[in-house]
Amino acid sequence: MVKERILSRANRDRLLDRLREEGLRVFGPRLTDGLVLFLEIQSASELAPDYRNSTRSIKDFFLPPQEPLLRYGVRKEGVEVQPPAGEEAGTVLFGVRPCDAAYLPIIDRVFSGEEKDQLYLSRREKTLIIGLSCETPEDTCFCTSLGYSPGGSQGCDLLLTPLGEDRFFVEFISERGEQVAVRFPELWQDASASDRERRRGVEAEAKASIQRRVDMKGIKEWLDGHFDDPLWEEISRRCLGCAACYYLCPTCHCFDIVDEGDMWGGTRRRIWDSCSFGHFTQMPAHQPRETQARRYRQRIMHKFKYYVDRFGIFACVGCGRCLKACPVGIDLTEILGIIRDRLSAAERK
Amino acid sequence: MSQELQEKAKELLEKGEVEQIIGYGPGTRPGTARPVFLTLPEESPCLIWTPACVHNLVVYLTRKETRGRGKVAITAKGCDVRALFVLIQEKQLRREDVYVIGLSCQGVLSKEALAGGRWELSEETMADKCKICQVRTPLEYDFLVGEKVEPRPAGVDPYAARIEELESRSSEERWEFWRRELSRCIKCYACRQACPLCYCRRCITEKSVPQWIDKSAHLRGNLAWNLIRAFHLAGRCVGCGECERACPVNIPLMLLNQKMSREVAAQFGYVAGMDYTVEPALASFDPQDRQDFIH
Numbered sequence: 001m002v003k004e005r006i007l008s009r010a011n012r013d014r015l016l017d018r019l020r021e022e023g024l025r026v027f028g029p030r031l032t033d034g035l036v037l038f039l040e041i042q043s044a045s046e047l048a049p050d051y052r053n054s055t056r057s058i059k060d061f062f063l064p065p066q067e068p069l070l071r072y073g074v075r076k077e078g079v080e081v082q083p084p085a086g087e088e089a090g091t092v093l094f095g096v097r098p099c100d101a102a103y104l105p106i107i108d109r110v111f112s113g114e115e116k117d118q119l120y121l122s123r124r125e126k127t128l129i130i131g132l133s134c135e136t137p138e139d140t141c142f143c144t145s146l147g148y149s150p151g152g153s154q155g156c157d158l159l160l161t162p163l164g165e166d167r168f169f170v171e172f173i174s175e176r177g178e179q180v181a182v183r184f185p186e187l188w189q190d191a192s193a194s195d196r197e198r199r200r201g202v203e204a205e206a207k208a209s210i211q212r213r214v215d216m217k218g219i220k221e222w223l224d225g226h227f228d229d230p231l232w233e234e235i236s237r238r239c240l241g242c243a244a245c246y247y248l249c250p251t252c253h254c255f256d257i258v259d260e261g262d263m264w265g266g267t268r269r270r271i272w273d274s275c276s277f278g279h280f281t282q283m284p285a286h287q288p289r290e291t292q293a294r295r296y297r298q299r300i301m302h303k304f305k306y307y308v309d310r311f312g313i314f315a316c317v318g319c320g321r322c323l324k325a326c327p328v329g330i331d332l333t334e335i336l337g338i339i340r341d342r343l344s345a346a347e348r349k
Numbered sequence: 350m351s352q353e354l355q356e357k358a359k360e361l362l363e364k365g366e367v368e369q370i371i372g373y374g375p376g377t378r379p380g381t382a383r384p385v386f387l388t389l390p391e392e393s394p395c396l397i398w399t400p401a402c403v404h405n406l407v408v409y410l411t412r413k414e415t416r417g418r419g420k421v422a423i424t425a426k427g428c429d430v431r432a433l434f435v436l437i438q439e440k441q442l443r444r445e446d447v448y449v450i451g452l453s454c455q456g457v458l459s460k461e462a463l464a465g466g467r468w469e470l471s472e473e474t475m476a477d478k479c480k481i482c483q484v485r486t487p488l489e490y491d492f493l494v495g496e497k498v499e500p501r502p503a504g505v506d507p508y509a510a511r512i513e514e515l516e517s518r519s520s521e522e523r524w525e526f527w528r529r530e531l532s533r534c535i536k537c538y539a540c541r542q543a544c545p546l547c548y549c550r551r552c553i554t555e556k557s558v559p560q561w562i563d564k565s566a567h568l569r570g571n572l573a574w575n576l577i578r579a580f581h582l583a584g585r586c587v588g589c590g591e592c593e594r595a596c597p598v599n600i601p602l603m604l605l606n607q608k609m610s611r612e613v614a615a616q617f618g619y620v621a622g623m624d625y626t627v628e629p630a631l632a633s634f635d636p637q638d639r640q641d642f643i644h
Contacts, residue, residue, distance in 0.1 A: 242543065279551075292412075329377065329383030
């Protein structure tokens with residue numbers, strides 16, 4: 001099985017048509033209301049011609065902002081419970097940036113651990129991820145600091161890398177990706193050694209253009225020893241306590257479960273929730289995280305310590321959405337840099 | 350102007366007139382500013398005052414993190430001072446609790462201009478709210494940075510045209526407009542958290558016994574949330590635009606707020622945040638109040 005091919009731009013458009021003809025719903029980045037969002041497309045012409053990354057992450061497709069878990073009704077005979085309507089056809093996400101795709105293998109660990117989250121897993125199962133390498137990362141991007149790359153293929157089924165205007169270098173990453181190669185043999189052309197060389201060049205150039213860098217070495221170890229530290233108050237002082245960063249973040253995955261309805265029936269839903277909110281850990285007798293500093297600490301700890309403790313990996317892909325969305329200019333890379341500086345100071349002592 | 354500001358800040362902290370200053374400093378992204386919190390005179394060189402200083406810092410005055418740390422000074426534009434006035438009217442603060450470093454203002458940058466790297470203030474890059482501003486020199490201050498600015502000559506009101514256009518549509522079309530806009534809401538509550546007047550200790554969305562409004566970010570829940578917030582701000586909103594600026598999904602919240610403000614002005618002749626010695630329109634009753642809208 002050849003793992004690398006060339007796809008012309010015209011054939012890329014055909015690929016999307018073929019996938020749709022198979023009954024799959026194809027979503028791609030579209031420009032709407034000043035945002036770039038993954039919306040369903042009927043043809044490649046609807047794709048945002050030039051975008052750096054989508055405003056919202058592809059998390060929306062796997063853990064949507066709200067989803068029904070069950071419907072209930074109270075009848076004379078008793079309580080009637082119905083499962084949610086099953087998910088419809090399979091989905092294709094086209095044009096996913098490598099940082100977003102890389103979020104999937106990280107968060108799979110939560111949803112496919114001891115407790116299997118069937119809603120999440122069935123969507124994973126039915127979704128084909130066609131990645132698109134970044135050529136021009138934004139000033140907020142820092143994927144390389146986390147070990148990812150603008151041309152990385154983690155989480156992708158296929159990865160396309162633009163070679164100029166009219167051609168893409170295609171890599172078939174997963175088994176599901178290889179099936180795509182087999183299903184549409186007429187679309188691909190052979191890749192030459194110079195194509196391969198160019199593909200590497202595109203990635204290297206994009207990588208080099210990323211200015212925002214954090215040295216992650218030792219961050220986790222510093223966090224291990226500094227649950228109580230004046231730093232938390234310092235860095236969270238400007239935090240307003242909204243969830244813009246949390247909800248745009250691909251890896252933030254906390255949720256709440258609510259019942260909506262009346263005494264005769266309703267819907268139980270899973271909805272996004274955020275440790276930034278004052279009531280997130282509210283209990284009848286006690287609020288253990290009563291200040292924004294404690295709540296902000298939780299965000300950092302969850303991503304860079306607890307997740308590493310449990311799964312051996314940082315829960316961050318460096319997409320930079322948090323620092324772009326923050327209404328008061330909080331910069332995660334600056335904070336990690338401050339931690340890094342404390343560490344160096346401690347090492348020097 | 351930044352220098353004048355820095356010197357004043359230094360003096361206030363040195364003399365012990367205030368114990369903390371909330372102001373603007375440079376952000377980490379090029380061309381941006383962000384809130385900074387000072388307690389030491391030697392920190393004053395970090396203060397700036399530029400058209401990128403878009404935030405309404407009054408939001409921090411009611412926070413636990415600010416209260417109880419001694420007297421506070423705040424740098425405030427005209428619109429920010431109006432929000433402060435409402436807080437005083439609503440007895441959240443006393444005037445003497447805050448030292449106001451007023452910022453004389455020609456306008457700040459729009460969200461789009463800031464994001465697009467257009468940092469020079471012009472008619473194109475100016476935030477819409479500044480185009481109808483009547484308080485370029487703050488109504489009240491303890492110290493003013495910069496010279497007093499003349500009121501802006503009457504020009505195009507960017508909201509009036511949009512409100513008028515929307516109102517000319519049928520109710521089905523208006524519903525379609527808001528259905529589309531509010532469907533995007535993800536309930537991150539950036540609008541609420543950035544708003545200096547959303548200071549409720551417990552927001553209605555957090556009241557779960559009983560659950561008054563759906564917490565879910567579906568259309569019904571989004572509609573309930575955004576409309577309740579608009580109503581709660583009617584007659585209180587000063588049009589600082591922070592909710593709309595903070596919204597990560599570009600919902601035109603100022604259209605709602607401006608419509609409500611204009612309605613209150615028309616019905617009660619009241620404009621919020623212009624005088625803290627008067628009773629707020631919707632917190633007082635006057636037999637002379639118009640009643641013809643009650644059917």
